[in-house]
Amino acid sequence: MNLWLVLAVNSITFGGLLFLLSAGFSLIFGLMRIPNLTHGSLFMVGAYIGVTFVLGIRGFQMNIWLAAILATLTVAALGALAERLLLRRLPGDQLAQVLVTLGLSFMAADLCLMIWGGDPISVPTPAELEGFVSIGVLVFPAYRLAIIVIAAVFAAALWLLLDRTRLGAMIRAGVDDPDMARVVGIRVSQLFTIVFALGAGLAAFAGIIGGPILTVYPGLDQDMLPLALVVVILGGTGSLLGSFVGSIMVGFIYNFGQALLPELAYFVLFLPMLLVLLLRPQGLFGRHVP
Amino acid sequence: MTTRILALVAALALLGTVPYWVPGIYYTNVASQILFYAIFALGLNVLAGYAGLVSLGHAGLFGVTAYATGYMLQLGFGHPIAILIALLISMISMAIYAALSLRATGIGFIMITLALGEILWGLAYRWISLTGGDNGLNLKTRPEPFGYSLSDVNTFYYATLIIFLFSLATMTVFVRSPFGAALMGTRDQPRRMNALGYHVWAIRFYACMFSGLLTSVSAILFVYYTQFISPQTLALTASAEVLLMVISGGAGTLLGPIVGAGLVVVVKTVVSGFIERWNFLLGTIFVAIVILMPEGLVPGTVRLWRLAWRKFAGSPRAMTRDAEAKP
Numbered sequence: 149m150n151l152w153l154v155l156a157v158n159s160i161t162f163g164g165l166l167f168l169l170s171a172g173f174s175l176i177f178g179l180m181r182i183p184n185l186t187h188g189s190l191f192m193v194g195a196y197i198g199v200t201f202v203l204g205i206r207g208f209q210m211n212i213w214l215a216a217i218l219a220t221l222t223v224a225a226l227g228a229l230a231e232r233l234l235l236r237r238l239p240g241d242q243l244a245q246v247l248v249t250l251g252l253s254f255m256a257a258d259l260c261l262m263i264w265g266g267d268p269i270s271v272p273t274p275a276e277l278e279g280f281v282s283i284g285v286l287v288f289p290a291y292r293l294a295i296i297v298i299a300a301v302f303a304a305a306l307w308l309l310l311d312r313t314r315l316g317a318m319i320r321a322g323v324d325d326p327d328m329a330r331v332v333g334i335r336v337s338q339l340f341t342i343v344f345a346l347g348a349g350l351a352a353f354a355g356i357i358g359g360p361i362l363t364v365y366p367g368l369d370q371d372m373l374p375l376a377l378v379v380v381i382l383g384g385t386g387s388l389l390g391s392f393v394g395s396i397m398v399g400f401i402y403n404f405g406q407a408l409l410p411e412l413a414y415f416v417l418f419l420p421m422l423l424v425l426l427l428r429p430q431g432l433f434g435r436h437v438p
Numbered sequence: 439m440t441t442r443i444l445a446l447v448a449a450l451a452l453l454g455t456v457p458y459w460v461p462g463i464y465y466t467n468v469a470s471q472i473l474f475y476a477i478f479a480l481g482l483n484v485l486a487g488y489a490g491l492v493s494l495g496h497a498g499l500f501g502v503t504a505y506a507t508g509y510m511l512q513l514g515f516g517h518p519i520a521i522l523i524a525l526l527i528s529m530i531s532m533a534i535y536a537a538l539s540l541r542a543t544g545i546g547f548i549m550i551t552l553a554l555g556e557i558l559w560g561l562a563y564r565w566i567s568l569t570g571g572d573n574g575l576n577l578k579t580r581p582e583p584f585g586y587s588l589s590d591v592n593t594f595y596y597a598t599l600i601i602f603l604f605s606l607a608t609m610t611v612f613v614r615s616p617f618g619a620a621l622m623g624t625r626d627q628p629r630r631m632n633a634l635g636y637h638v639w640a641i642r643f644y645a646c647m648f649s650g651l652l653t654s655v656s657a658i659l660f661v662y663y664t665q666f667i668s669p670q671t672l673a674l675t676a677s678a679e680v681l682l683m684v685i686s687g688g689a690g691t692l693l694g695p696i697v698g699a700g701l702v703v704v705v706k707t708v709v710s711g712f713i714e715r716w717n718f719l720l721g722t723i724f725v726a727i728v729i730l731m732p733e734g735l736v737p738g739t740v741r742l743w744r745l746a747w748r749k750f751a752g753s754p755r756a757m758t759r760d761a762e763a764k765p
Contacts, residue, residue, distance in 0.1 A: 183549045237729060242545055243492060247685070247728045250494075250678055254721030262715065370674060374556035377549055411567065414560025421553065422538065429541045 153286065155407055156400075161292040161361065163399025164299025168354035169372060170379040170391045171306055172347025178323040178386015179336075179343050182242050185249040186230070187351055188373030189256035194223045194352020195364040196264050199271050202359075212274045212356070220353040227348025231341050253369065261366050271359030291360055298357065302350070303392055310388060319343060323386040375402065378417050382424050384434020393432060453599060457592045467663075470595045472703045473602040474659035479683040479695035480609050481652030486681065487690030488618065489645045490625035491539075491547050494677050495555025499535060499650055501562055501672035503528040503657035508575035508667050509568065517581035525654055532650030536643050543628070555677050562669040574668030577661060588662065598659055605652055606696075612648065613692060621645050622690075675717060679706075682720065686727050688734025697736055 169191055176184045201215035210218070230252060238244040277291040310316035321329040322336050330336050355368075362368065379398050383390025397420060405416040424431060456469045478500065485491045506527040510520035539550040562569045569575065580588040588594045612618050623631045624638045632638050661667050670676070679702060687698025705723075710716050731738040 182545060183552075185552075234725065234729070241732075243548075244728045244732055246492075246545065246548055247681075248725050251721040251724030251728065254675060254678065254717045254724070256721075258715050258718035258721070262718075370556070373674075374553055374560075377553045377556075381549065381553065411565045412561070414557055414564060418554075418557050425538055425541045425550065429546075 151407075155403055157288055157292055157296075159400040159403040160396065161295050161399070162403055163396040164296050165354045165358040165361075166375055166379055166399055167299050167392055167395035168302060168350050170376045170383075170395055171303075171388060172343075172350040173376045174380050174383065174385055174387065174391040175319070175323075175343050176347045177380060179319060179326070180235075180245070180340055182235075182245045182249070183377065183380070184344075184347065185246060185373065186227075186253045186256065187347070187376055188369035188371070189253040189260075190223055190227060190348045190351040191355040191358075191372045192260060192364070192369040193226070193256055193355070194219045195271075195355035195359050195362075195368065196260055196269075197222055197352070198356025199269050199359055199364050200264075202271060202356075203269075212271070212360075216353055216356045219356050220349045223352030224345040224349030228341050228345035231344040235340075235344075236337070253373075257366065257369055264364075264366075266366055268363045268365035270363045271356070273360040295357060295361070303388075306388055315342070374414075375417075378421050380431070381421050382432060384431025387431070387433040390431055390433030456599075457595060463591045466591050466595050468703065468707055470591075470598045470659075470663060471707075472700045473595075473598045474656045474663065475680070475683065475703055476696040476699035477602055477605045477652055477656035477659070478680050479687070479699045480605055481649045481656065482680050483684045483689060483695045484609075484612070484621075484645055484649040484652065486684050487695075488613070488621050488625065489642055491543065491642065491645075492681070493539070493551040493649075494548055494674070494681065495535070495539075495551035495553075495558070496649075496653055496680060497672050497674075497676035498555035498558030499528065499532055499653050500657040500660070500676070500680075501558060501667070501669075502531045503654040504661040504667040504671060505562065505569055505575065507658055507661050508577055511577055512575065517579075521581075521658055524658060525651075528650060528654035528657070529647065532647055532653075533643075535650070536646035540639060540642055540646070552674070552677075555672070556674060559669055559672040559674070562672050569669070572669065574666055577665040577667075580662050580665070594663065598663075601655060601659065605655065606692075609652075609692060617641070617644070675720065678724065679720065682724055682727070686723070686735055688736035688738070691734070691736050694734050694736040698734070701735070 169187065173184060173187045176182070176187075198212070198215045198219035201210045201218055202212055203209065234248050234252070235245050238248065273291050277294050279290055280287045281290045281293055282288075308316075310320060318329070318334045319339055319342075321332075321334055322339050326336050355364075375398055379391055379394035382397060383392070383394030398417065401417055401420060402413060405413040409416060457463075457466045460466055460469065478496075482493065482496050485493050503524050506524035507520055510523050511517070515523070535551070535554055539547055539554065542550055563571060565571075580594070582588065583597070586593050586597075588597055620631070620636055620641050623636065624641050628638050631641075660671075683698035683702045684695045685698070686701060687696065688694025705719070706716060709719060713719075727734075733741070
């Protein structure tokens with residue numbers, strides 16, 4: 149099969165996972181004005197919790213979808229808790245909030261190492277999606293196609309949520325002008341908790357359904373966080389379309405970079421970021437410079 | 439004023455005699471570590487404290503210098519040339535780093551520096567033909583300036599001390615200079631500074647270069663101290679560690695970063711003897727300091743001391759001094 153086509157499918161798959169990760173990151177950034185540095189950890193914690201359910205607790209095994217839902221809910225609750233108990237105590241002090249998320253990410257990384265050990269854990273691909281799908285003369289791995297479909301569904305659902313519902317309108321108002329949103333009676337601080345939990349849950353979900361492709365290992369958080377940062381620098385903060393386009397771009401650059409220049413894969417990410425920073429510092433779809 | 443001079447003389451005497459009053463060479467080595475990390479923290483403090491620009495990628499720059507020194511030595515250059523080339527490479531990297539990250543300020547600056555730091559880490563980790571990947575680079579020898587071999591623990595300590603005192607003196611001059619005042623102006627009121635005719639961007643850029651210079655100096659000391667450099671040195675945890683030194687001691691103060699460096703190095707050395715979970719403790723201290731004592735230990739202790747003084751002594755002189763200090 150054609151190498152380029154395989155690479156392209158892998159890139160879109162990876163871009164889909166990145167979108168799930170960075171959509172929440174971008175929304176939290178847009179609303180709370182802070183880069184949530186625990187986002188990589190949430191991805192990793194979600195993957196670890198999910199894989200624990202998949203491999204089974206006391207012999208009781210779950211299928212990956214149920215495990216993903218449980219992991220998502222757990223991590224969303226953890227995220228809401230962290231926002232309520234810690235970030236809430238530092239209102240308006242964005243620097244302190246960023247530093248708290250940084251400290252939390254170290255604690256999470258070490259706790260995961262303590263609980264799950266240092267060896268990578270591979271997540272079994274669900275049996276119903278193990279094979280290949282042939283479309284015409286082309287053959288695709290089924291699980292990767294499934295991830296693409298899931299990411300597309302989530303993108304559509306998030307767009308509907310933000311564009312068509314009352315909650316979405318409130319979030320958009322908060323992103324555009326938090327002070328004015330407060331004046332017209334929107335409880336912005338409640339939105340903070342909701343958006344933080346939503347972002348945490350999405351990151352955890354991406355972590356577990358990405359498990360069969362990426363495996364779960366210590367340091368996964370540090371691999372994913374810079375990618376989410378680059379996506380948001382490229383796409384612009386608080387913009388769903390921005391994180392979508394940014395994710396697909398980073399997915400392509402990262403995968404093609406790894407195939408063609410394996411030693412410099414991380415470095416080639418730097419080039420589009422450089423161009424965007426020089427020509428359009430607010431990002432491709434962002435409205436204001438962070 | 440006289441108490442200040444007395445304290446200074448006492449501190450110098452203490453620092454100058456470290457190899458004679460600590461219990462063994464192990465502790466002299468810890469003292470050397472504190473001193474070169476203090477230079478690193480002073481360097482970051484120029485940005486995080488005086489310019490209001492929190493960089494989370496400084497370990498990346500630190501690593502660039504360390505790798506450049508190691509690589510030049512591997513190519514067979516002598517120590518002075520290797521150090522000079524490493525400094526040159528670091529200054530060029532710093533200029534690029536500054537030009538990119540100064541596209542933003544505040545949170546945006548944090549985000550860009552974090553991404554740049556991680557990219558440098560990724561390079562060190564993956565570009566195996568240049569950096570040796572996870573195996574890192576080894577340095578075979580330490581230099582011998584003026585016939586003193588730095589392989590000796592005490593000589594290394596004194597060399598580090600001299601460079602540290604020189605860096606501290608430079609910092610003191612910098613803080614009191616018109617440039618230092620202008621930099622603090624761009625931190626507090628960038629728009630007014632702009633209106634007054636200052637070139638805010640250029641001031642910040644020069645501050646970045648000064649910070650980068652101190653960072654590279656400490657990195658050269660570091661790489662000669664450990665005689666080894668691996669990607670771990672560039673990791674986000676390393677950037678956070680030095681930021682913790684600055685913040686825990688007190689950002690924007692002269693002595694704070696030095697106290698912070700001492701605290702972090704001692705805790706890290708002592709604790710890692712007992713438990714492996716240094717990162718967990720690092721994270722906990724970080725969260726605790728940010729929430730409980732956001733201004734840092736040095737200003738925080740001064741504040742508590744004044745408060746206690748007023749409560750217990752209750753002398754009117756202390757009250758007026760406190761009232762004076764307030765605004």
